Amino acid sequence: xxxxxxxxxxxxxxxxxxxxxxxxxxxxxxxxxxxxxxxxxxxxxxxxxxxxxxxxxxxxxxxxxxxxxxxxxxxxxxxxxxxxxxxxxxxxxxxxxxxxxxxxxxxxxxxxxxxxxxxxxxxxxxxxxxxxxxxxxxxxxxxxxxxxxxxxxxxxxxxxxxxxxxxxxxxxxxxxxxxxxxxxxxxxxxxxxxxxxxxxxxxxxxxxxxxxxxxxxxxxxxxxxxxxxxxxxxxxxxx
Amino acid sequence: xxxxxxxxxxxxxxxxxxxxxxxxxxxxxxxxxxxxxxxxxxxxxxxxxxxxxxxxxxxxxxxxxxxxxxxxxxxxxxxxxxxxxxxxxxxxxxxxxxxxxxxxxxxxxxxxxxxxxxxxxxxxxxxxxxxxxxxxxxxxxxxxxxxxxxxxxxxxxxxxxxxxxxxxxxxxxxxxxxxxxxxxxxxxxxxxxxxxxxxxxxxxxxxxxxxxxxxxxxxxxxxxxxxxxxxxxxxxxxx
Numbered sequence: 001x002x003x004x005x006x007x008x009x010x011x012x013x014x015x016x017x018x019x020x021x022x023x024x025x026x027x028x029x030x031x032x033x034x035x036x037x038x039x040x041x042x043x044x045x046x047x048x049x050x051x052x053x054x055x056x057x058x059x060x061x062x063x064x065x066x067x068x069x070x071x072x073x074x075x076x077x078x079x080x081x082x083x084x085x086x087x088x089x090x091x092x093x094x095x096x097x098x099x100x101x102x103x104x105x106x107x108x109x110x111x112x113x114x115x116x117x118x119x120x121x122x123x124x125x126x127x128x129x130x131x132x133x134x135x136x137x138x139x140x141x142x143x144x145x146x147x148x149x150x151x152x153x154x155x156x157x158x159x160x161x162x163x164x165x166x167x168x169x170x171x172x173x174x175x176x177x178x179x180x181x182x183x184x185x186x187x188x189x190x191x192x193x194x195x196x197x198x199x200x201x202x203x204x205x206x207x208x209x210x211x212x213x214x215x216x217x218x219x220x221x222x223x224x225x226x227x228x229x230x231x232x233x234x235x236x237x238x239x
Numbered sequence: 240x241x242x243x244x245x246x247x248x249x250x251x252x253x254x255x256x257x258x259x260x261x262x263x264x265x266x267x268x269x270x271x272x273x274x275x276x277x278x279x280x281x282x283x284x285x286x287x288x289x290x291x292x293x294x295x296x297x298x299x300x301x302x303x304x305x306x307x308x309x310x311x312x313x314x315x316x317x318x319x320x321x322x323x324x325x326x327x328x329x330x331x332x333x334x335x336x337x338x339x340x341x342x343x344x345x346x347x348x349x350x351x352x353x354x355x356x357x358x359x360x361x362x363x364x365x366x367x368x369x370x371x372x373x374x375x376x377x378x379x380x381x382x383x384x385x386x387x388x389x390x391x392x393x394x395x396x397x398x399x400x401x402x403x404x405x406x407x408x409x410x411x412x413x414x415x416x417x418x419x420x421x422x423x424x425x426x427x428x429x430x431x432x433x434x435x436x437x438x439x440x441x442x443x444x445x446x447x448x449x450x451x452x453x454x455x456x457x458x459x460x461x462x463x464x465x466x467x468x469x470x471x472x473x474x475x476x477x478x
Contacts, residue, residue: 005439076461095334099468142462186425200244222315223381225471229338232468236475 005035006140007044007052010069021045021055023065031057031065045069046145048136075145079104079239080191082167086113086198087152088227090123094134096228101138101148103235111153111160113206115198121154156206165213168193173215174238176230177207180217184237192238196227244274245379246283246291249308260284260294262304270296270304284308285384287375314384318343318474319430321406325352325437326391327466329362333373335467340377340387342474350392350399352445354437360393395445404452407432412454413477415469416446419456423476431477435466 008031014021023031031037037057045055045067052075055067087110088096100108112121124130131150139145153159164173171191174184178201195202195210202210211217220230247270253260262270270276276296284294284306291314294306326349327335339347351360363369370389378384392398403412410430413423417440434441434449441449450456459469 099465102462102464102468103472104462141465144462223341223343223383225341226338226380228468229341229471232464232471233342233475236472236477238475 005044006030007046007143007145008055009136009140009145010045010047010055012047019069020058021067021069023067024063028060028063028065032060032062037065043067044143045071046075046139046143047071048139048145049147050145051075052143052145076104076143078106078146079235081105081235081238082107082109082171082191082193083231084109084111084164084193084195085227085231086111086196086202087116087120087126088198089117090120090125092227093120093123093125094130096231097131097134097150098138098141099228099232101135101144102142103138103232104142104144106146106148108148108150109153109159110150112156113198114203115200121152126152157209160206160209160213164193168214173210173213175202175207175210175215175217176220176234177201177217178219178224180219182216182218184218184220184234186237188238194234194238196230196234199227244283245269246285246382246384247294248375248379248384249284249286249294251286258308259297260306260308262306263302267299267304271299271301276304282306283382284310285314285378285382286310287384288386289384290314291382291384315343315382317345317385318478320344320474320477321346321348321410321430321432322470323348323350323403323432323434324466324470325350325435325441326355326359326365327437328356329359329364331466332359332362332364333369335470336370336373336389337377337380338467338471340374340383341381342377342471343381343383345385345387347387347389348392348398349389351395352437353442354439360391365391396448399445399448399452403432403449407453412449412452414441414446414449414454414456415459415473416440416456417458417463419458421455421457423457423459423473425476427477433473433477435469435473438466 010021039057041057043055046052051071052073053071055069058068059066083105135148171193173193175195249260278296280296282294285291290310291312292310294308297307298305322344374387410432412432414434
């Protein structure tokens with residue numbers, strides 16, 4: 001059993017000694033069912049918002065898992081990208097949030113748009129608890145510990161006109177827009193703010209609002225990709 | 240109602256006149272529920288392995304949909320990438336296949352590997368019908384018509400040692416491998432064969448087999464991404 005599986009994220013309340021944790025619930029089940037770990041095995045662990053390292057299984061049964069942990073590795077650097085994402089369908093939301101976290105995005109604004117159905121804002125998937133869980137899945141998948149921030153922006157115009165201009169100051173601001181003529185730039189090293197629209201795209205008036213405050217519209221080519229595919233494709237392209 | 244929604248793929252048996260189709264089942268439901276189309280609306284359509292265009296709703300009710308179609312646009316060019324993918328978990332398979340098709344991949348080999356659980360090969364999701372359906376979802380999403388080919392390769396060594404050398408002749412062959420030192424190349428224009436391992440990666444012996452026949456191992460960085468995220472990330476990066 002080597003460190004090829006997901007990282008297990010630990011929180012301060014899991015520690016009952018400086019280097020010992022006890023885990024129950026989801027993480028216990030995961031280690032029993034997916035890692036199929038036994039005493040003596042080493043697992044990849046990390047402390048939420050802290051260091052990464054290895055955890056040695058000291059005791060495991062159906063009730064709890066005890067690990068002795070050694071934490072000596074700093075998490076991978078964050079991706080210098082602030083994501084502005086039109087709220088996706090609930091079914092797509094979880095995957096998109098986890099994927100964003102797995103790629104190192106640390107700042108996400110979920111925003112309203114003309115083609116975002118109103119009912120999406122009432123989805124239980126928007127609860128703080130669910131969003132946090134999806135972020136943690138993404139961190140565990142990728143081997144990171146730094147929890148991203150998600151903000152919900154239900155009012156398009158006040159957010160884009162009044163808040164976003166401060167956010168994009170000194171950064172490259174890009175709007176993924178199907179009808180744009182310019183191709184996505186490559187090999188960026190500085191900070192980027194990237195806006196991605198809903199299924200069907202931002203309407204022209206919304207795209208204009210972004211462009212009026214300084215966003216450049218970029219195209220992904222002739223194909224229309226799902227939001228989580230477009231996001232990973234663009235990150236691979238931009239950085 | 241404009242052409243921002245998914246493309247509806249038509250097959251020859253849907254035509255009852257040169258420019259008229261009648262649709263039932265999934266596509267009828269999709270047009271009623273998602274497009275919410277009424278008589279006179281125009282929908283984006285394409286003929287499987289043929290041209291794209293617009294379809295005008297002539298009649299729609301709960302039993303069937305009739306469109307008059309005008310086909311005048313050639314599909315987007317294929318991505319010059321042959322994908323060799325270790326068979327993912329059934330839950331991940333559908334998404335990965337649809338995502339691959341949406342990005343324009345036309346040749347996919349699903350292969351066995353040490354870390355592919357044997358049970359995955361018995362999944363009903365590997366049926367020809369399901370795989371075709373996922374490919375069509377990907378084409379409909381992205382606005383393409385050319386159906387990709389999927390082959391199942393249950394025997395790793397004979398496939399990699401005997402078949403792959405012919406496939407990679409004259410192409411750049413890349414192996415996504417977490418421990419590789421070389422970064423993924425950029426801005427490729429020629430044909431590529433890309434191999435992506437299972438969760439946890441190919442084992443060293445498998446990675447060596449790929450490298451012995453001419454694959455170059457490339458890294459995606461310190462983060463470990465899910466297969467469908469890694470695939471989109473790499474395509475954004477490579478081309």
